[in-house]
Amino acid sequence: MDCTNRQVAETLRLMGQLHEVRGDNPFRVRAFMTGADAIERLTRGVNELDLEELQVLVGIGERLATIVLEICKTGSSEELAALQNEVPAGLVDLLRVEGVGPKTAGRLWRELGVTSVAELKEAAERGRIRRLKGFGPKREAELLRGAERFSGEERRMNRATAEFLLSGLAEVLAPARYVVAGSYRRGRETVGDLDLVSCESPKELNPRLAAIADEVIEMGERRTSIRYRGERVDLRFTTPDGLGPMLLYLTGSKAFNIKLRDRALLEGLRVNEYGIAGRDGASLETFPDEASMLGALGLPFIPPELREDRGEIEAAEHGTLPDLVTAGDLRGDLHVHSNWSDGALSLDEIATEGTRRGYEYLIVSDHSETLRVAHGLSERDLAEQRHTIEVINRDSPCRLIAGVEVDILADGTLGLPDRALADLELVIASLHSGLRQDQDQVTRRVIAACENEHVDIIGHPTGRLLGRRKAAAVDLSRVIKAAAEHGTALEINASPFRLDLDDVAVRSARDRGVRLSIGTDAHRADELDQLRHGLATARRGWCTGGDVLNTLPLDRLLGGTS
Ligand code: DGT
Ligand code: CA
Ligand code: CA
Ligand code: ZN
16 A cells, blocks of 8 residues: 555554543653654655664654554554544544544543534533533533534545545455546545445455445445445445446536436436436436446536536537646646755755656745744745756756745735845745735735736635635635736645635636646645646636646746746
8 A cells, every 4th residue: 555654644643643532641642643743754755664764764663663564554553443443433523623632532532421523512502511620611612613613614524535545445445446436536625425336246345345344334235335434435336337327426416417317308318327218217228438328418528527517518518618627738836845944855856856757847935934934935045045946957857946935924015025036936925824814904915916026826825724724714706806917826726635726716717817826835745746636626617728827838937927
C-alpha cells in the first residue's frame, strides 16, 4: 500500500486521539502526536524508510517505528484496530465537534455515557453536562452550539481522506475489478460516502469486505454496505453487460439522474440502474458502458464532473458541452512553498520534482514577512532567493518562476512594498488574517489586491478550511467583477483541505471571463500531486483549457499577466 506521509501521520494522530479518549498515559499520547508531526515534515517518503532509519530520521522509538512500518504496509495497524474496537465509532465524530478535544470526549463518554454527536446534543439539552466537574452552563452552551453546527458539510470527508480509504479498499479488493462512482467520481470537494460498482461475484467480495468492516450495515447479492474506518461504503454488484446503467445511476448526481429519467419518459422510455425499457415495460435493454447508454438516449458522453443538473443535459442535447481542461493541458503548478519559508523542499528539490512531473514551470511562492508563523520572507530575502532561482534555472528543464504569496493585510494594504512586488515574476496575494471582518470590509481588501497592478493571482480567495473553518464573508460577485476588470486571476487552491474557490464560484468566474489559476499550495513533495483535486474543481466549474492560467506556455504566462 502506497501511503503518503500525510496519510501515515493522520493514522498516527487518530491513534493518539483514541489513546487520549481512553485516558491512557499522556506520554504515549504525545509520542503519537509528535511522531505524526515529524512524519509530515519529512522530505522523504516514509514508505522508503526501514526500522532503523525511522528511528533516526523521524526521531521516534522502536515501538512507534514498528507501528509506522505496519501502517505503510497494510494501511492500518493491530493496535488501531484494537483501539477502534474499544472506543465507540461515534466518538471519532465527537472529536470533530468544535470545542471537543480528546480529553473532553473521553470524560463525556466515561462519565455520561455519551458516544455520538446526537447524544452530546441530548445531554447538553437536558443540562447534564453542566453538572460535570469543571464544566458549568457556559461550557455546556458552547458544546450544544458545536453539536448543532456539526451537520452537513462537517460530516463529509475531504478528498484526501476519501482517497486514503479507497486505497485501503483497493488493497483488500485486489485483484477484483470495480469502479468508484458517486460524488467522489464527480470530483466533488467533499464526499459523504463512497460508492463502488463491481462485476465480480458477491461470494468473492463480501467476505473480504466483512473482514475489514467496523460494522456490516447490509450484505447481499445485489448490494453491500459497510462502515469502514468510520465511513460508509456502498457497493453495488452488476454484470459486464449491465455496467453502463449501474455506473451511470450510482455516479449520479441524484438531480442529474432525475432529469435524465424525466427527459427519457417524455419519449416513452423508462430509465433505471439496470437499463432502458419501453413504456410497456416490455424488454429491458442493457449497456456495457455509460457512453452507449447515453447514446441510446440521444446524448453524447457527459463527463462525470458536470453531472449536477446545472445545464449540462441541455448543453449535451445542443452539442455545446464545454471541452473541459485535462491533466495533460496543465504545464505547471502555480502555488508552491519552499524551505525559505514554511515548506520542506529546497529550491533545487522543487526544480527536480517539477522536472520529474514533466512540468514546464513551477512557481516558488513563499509567504511575505508579515506572516511570521510561516517565517515569511523580506524584500531582501526575496532578492536573494531570486538570485538562487536564476542559478538553478540555468540547467533545470523545469523553469522556476520567482513569485511570492504576499499577505493582504487587515487594512487592505499588502505585506510587501510595490517595489518588491515589481521585481517578482508572478505575485499571489492572499488573506491570512482578519478573516472574520464583516462582508464589506473583507471584500474591499480583496478588491484592493485585484486592483494592484503587481498582483496576478488572488490565492485561496475565501480562506475556508473544509470542515474546520468557514469561508470569510467575501462577496465573490464583487471580487469576480473586479478581477475581470483588472485581469487578475483567481486561484483554485488544490489542497484537499481547501479547494477554494469552489466549483460554483469557479463557474461564475469563468463565465465572466476571469482566468483561474490552479495551485497545490504544496509544502512537501507529495503535496504537489494535489493538483488533480484542483483540476477536478476546474472541470466542475466548466473550465476549458483557455480558462486556466496553468495551460499557458511560460512566455505568455509571464508576459500576458504582469
Ligand atoms: P454524497 O455521498 O453525499 O457525497 O453524494 P453522492 O452523490 O455520492 O450520493 P449517494 O452516495 O447518496 O448516492 C450515490 C448516487 O446514487 C447518487 O449520486 C445518485 C444515486 N441516487 C441515490 N439516491 C437516489 C434517488 O433517490 N434517486 C435517484 N434517481 N438516484 C439516486
Ligand atoms: Ca456517495
Ligand atoms: Ca452512497
Ligand atoms: Zn496561503
